[in-house]
Amino acid sequence: LNLRLILLGAMCAALSCGASFADEDPTLSFYEGFGHYKLEGSFFVDSDQQLIWDVLTDYQHIPDFVGSMKVSHVDSRFGDDLVLHQEPEGGFLFFTKRLHLTLSVHETPKSSIVFQDTSHQDFEFYQGSWQIQPAESGEGFEVIYDLDAQQNFSAPAFLASDAVSGGARDLLKKVREEILKRKELAKKKTEEEAVQLTRSPKTIASGRVEEENN
Secondary structure: OEEOOOOOOOOOOOOOOOOOHHHOOOEEEEEEEOOEEEEEEEEEEOOOHHHHHHHHOOHHHHHHHOOOEEEEEEEEEEOOEEEEEEEEEEEEOOEEEEOOEEEEEEEEOOOEEEEEEOOOOOEEEEEEEEEEEEOOOOOOEEEEEEEEEEEOOOOOOOOOHHHHHHHHHHHHHHHHHHHHHHHHHHHHHHHHHHHHHHHOHHHHHHHHHHHHHO
């Protein structure tokens, strides 16, 4: 049973004393009734706000870190508004279905992403948001995702509630993992550049001159 929702979004969990960000799992509240899905989820991450924003808006590469996202590309962009085409794939037991979404997206840089499906191919309505806000603890940020969607009655009823909630939880987890992965890569790159700087001919020559003067 598996369904991961698209990368475009809160039930906040308070940080317990002594708990590290690495120990924090995404939190999720979920409602389902007659094909209507409503959820709010969030996670905490100790990372730079710009890096978080870069991951959330890396639309072209979402399939690289969210396995169920088969297609994701920007059709057009004008300033902070864009049209995003996405095709997530979900399944129930032996049946799978690829969903088709044409999202009208509005970005507020480093703060929020608001999206709404305009194709109505698989959903009567599909709308939600991602938000980034400073954690109340003063450490790191909280990333909040919400979705409100009504499945078309003509679509197969495979979107079981546990598949949707499990997919949303996995989406939050994968996004957080990608943020932490890029943070670690950036840290290693900075360390390598610092080592290269200390080994550069100019730095070595400068050191020799200083030794001779002493």
